Each structure stands twice: as structure tokens, then as C-alpha cells.
Amino acid sequence: MARFIIHLCYFLAQSERYRKVKDAFRDLLENPASRRKAAFDLAMIGVVLSSVFLLVYGVKHPLGPWADAYEDLVVTVFILEYLLRLWVYNDSHAVFLEHYERSKLLHFPFRLGPPLREVLKKKWAYMTTPLAVIDLLAILPSYRSVRLLRLFLLFRLLKLFRYTRSFDDLIRALATRRFELYALGVFMGFIILSSSVAIYLIEGDVDGSRIHNLFDAVYWSLVTLSTVGYGDITPVSPEGRFITLVLIVSGIGIISFSTSIVVAAFGEHFSEMRKHRIFNEVEKHRALILVCGYGRMGEEVVKDLVRHRENFVIIEKDPQRAEEASQRHHLVLCADATESEVLERLGIRDHAKAILCVTGDDVSNVFISLTARYLNPGITIIARANKKESIKKLRLAGADHVVAPYQAVGLMASGYIGQPMAFEAIYGILTEGQEVGLDAVPVLENSVLAGRSVGEVDFASRHLVLFGVITSRPIQGQRGCFALEQGCFLFHPPPDFVLQQDDILLVFGHPFSILYLKRDVEEV
16 A cells, blocks of 8 residues: 555656646646636636525525526535645645655655655645635535524635735735734733623623623623624613723723724735735736836836836835835836846746846846846846946846946037037937937848848838948948947948848838838738
8 A cells, every 4th residue: 555655656746747737726726926816716706706696695585496506516616626725735745755765765664654644734734724714614505404504604705805815915914913913802802701790790680681691791792892882782780881881991992902003004014015016917917128226317218118108117126216106107116126036026037028227326237137137038138337347247247238328428418519409409309209209120021121222112202211220240341330239230321232131220200100111011
């Protein structure tokens, strides 16, 4: 028997199909970042609400056999979900293999008892968690013939908490104040117990009193302490009324104390809840741009991204700057972009297409570039260099493009001094961006531009001006050719210059004209 179980465990450990199936169910049931889990949660919410409606409606209205069949289906779904959650909670075969390999290493005889007890202990640990208990009790309302079990319908409603992330936020927030809540619970228990015993001893044998047993006394204490005051049970003796006054004052104090605990817990946990909201929002987007830093340069970058309707999220560790970005209705996360966990939660591996490192600290930009390149080797990284010596470091860190703003400003200033009118014209075109703009048009595979010369492309009819061409081909003997990091830029190419695949055209013109050119060149 032991040999068979060990062989089975080794088979499961080496089975790729078994691992993929279990990972798929774990992703479906437990991964909060999974889209399949979001769809599954919505479906289960519909199942729970529909089953509760039928159970409530069926108390006084006959529904027929179809309702029983639907209830059986719902219970089957609940049982399967419960068993699947119990299965994916841990890897039982790994426990058996760990004990077996340990016994072989120490030359001890292997026995099934210890690993079996450990497996059962771990499964029992899951079965006794609050949500697992709710899952189990949610099945019981199907036994409607037992009147008492109808009360367990409440647990089917509580099952909704499993499929809502707000419940997790609530639990995490209150968990930070467990000591205060524990002290409050002990104090409430003492007040209820002492007041119940006191009112029962005083009012239990008084004529006209409605407190006939200890349960009535506890009921009265809870109603009075909560300041609800139904009035169905009221003390008739002066001593009983004095206890009522003390209990009312205690109830006001307890409610105030509990309210302050909850408010403080949510106040401290608000930033975490905000982060979860940002992460949930990021999951909905693809081709996301991560903007690290919301200083003066980051603010200008964001304005341009908004103008081009790009999907982006800002990462800023300064709370004041993050609040400024939030007030401008940007998606912003107050966190440190140098932490790999932050970038991973924002989907740098699969959601992001580019990351812009525009913080005011070169060290932070280097760390962000290194982390981003490690997490996603194919992502485009654009980094800001505040010092000249940082340019090489950023490129070594993995940045595809490095922008030196102070160096660029110096070149612009010298250009303005030499040609002020020309500079103002170009600067106005690039910065205002309302009527005329500069854009890049790539020559794609099988594009109509591939193999054609510049003179054969009628830019004038499209109200466009060709500024230049970026190409990776070696070009010699051409005037106006400037070397780039990858390839070269040919300013105002001659009419006989032949365009090829992967060339990039830089054109001036109206946005609609550029859009139509892009659409035309994509035709096969």
C-alpha cells in the first residue's frame, strides 16, 4: 500500500498535465489578478442570488419539480467548488514525498501514518477557516424539510463575501486593530453578563415584570446596550431603571469606541485599498505605459500621453505629488517604483509596453531601468539623465533611450540665439500640437511604400511635408545624414532615395493627414 501511494505521488509530481490542471483551478479560484476568477466570481454571485431568491419565494409559493432540479444543480456546484478549493489548498503528494525522502536519507522505515496525519491536519486547517465553514453551511438550506436548517440560508448569503474583494479589504483593515477589538469584546461581554444577572436578580420576582428567565435578561441587555430600545421589555422597579440608565450610558460609550476603532482602521488601510483599486484598474488595460515620477518633466510627459490618448499609470512615491496627479484624474499609485513587487503588480511582464523613468534622481532611474529590464527583457525603457555621467550608466542598465533634459535645453537655447525665428516656428509646431504635428510613419512588411522612391510618394496631395527618414541601412555619401544609436537619420532625403522595410518616415502635417497616410501604407 505504501509503495503504491509513493509511486502515485511521484507520478503526480512529474506529471506536467496534472500541474497545469491544478494551476488552472488555483488561478480560477484564488488568483485575484486573474480575469477568469473575475468572471467566475460574477457567475457564482448570480448563482447564489438566484438560489436564495428561489428558496425564499418557495416558502409560500409552490415552484414545481424544476425548482428542485435547479436547487440540486446549485448544491452540486457548491460541493464541487468546495472540493476544488480543498484540493488546491496545498499539495498533499509533496508531503508524502518529503516524508519518504527524509526516511530514506536517515535510513528509517517509511510509515504512512505521519504524512497522512500532516495532510489531514492541513486540510482540517482549511476546513476550519471562516470562508470554508460558510461554504459548507451554504449547502444545508437545500434540506428544506428540516425547519431549523432554513436558518442556514444566511450562510448562503454570506458566501457572497468570498466573491467580493471589498470583504478582503474589510478583514485586512480590521485585523490591524485586533487588540482594540478584542478589548472591546471583553468589555462588552462583561457589561452584558453583569447587567443581565443584575436585572434578572432584581426584576425576576417583581410583579408585572416581563423578565421571566435569564434569556429575557440577556435579550434586554443587548437591546439596551445597542441603544435600539424596542420597549417590549422594560424594568418596573427603581433599581432596574437605574441599571438601565447605566447600561444606556455604557452602550453610547461602546458604540463611540467601536466607531473610532473602525474609522482608525480604515484610515490607516485607505492607502492599501487605493492601491488595490489601482491594480484592479490596471488589469483592464493592455499596452500600458508606466510613468515613474510626476515632477516637472513627468507632468509634461503625462500631458502629452493624455493628448495622444495613451493608457498609462503614474508611480510617484511623494504623497503630495501623487495627490496632485490624482486630482487631475490620472491613474496614480503612491509607491516606490524601484521595488520590483510594485512593477510586477502593475503588469510589467504582460500589460506594459513601455516604462518612462523620469524621476529627478539618477540613482532611482538606474534602479528602475535595471528592474524593468530584468522583469521584461522586451519592454521599451526611456530614462531621464540629470547628469552627463549618468547617460552611460542608464544605457548599461538597459535603457533603450536616454534623455538629458538639461543638455537638450542648452542646445535649444543656443539654437534660439543663432536662428530665433526658425526656432520659434519649430518649437510652436512641436509644443502646441493643435493644427500641425510631427509624427513617425513606419514602413511595414509588404507596405505599399516598400521599394518605392521618395519622389514617387505624393506627400503634397496629402498636405504633408517629409522631414526625414530613419533607417538602419548604412548610408554613405549623402548630405544631411546623422548617426543615431541604431541606424541613422537622413534629413530631407533626395527623390531617388528608395524606401525599404523597417524605415521610419518623419512627416509634418495635420493629424488627420498623417492618420490617412498610415492607413494607406498599411494596405497590402
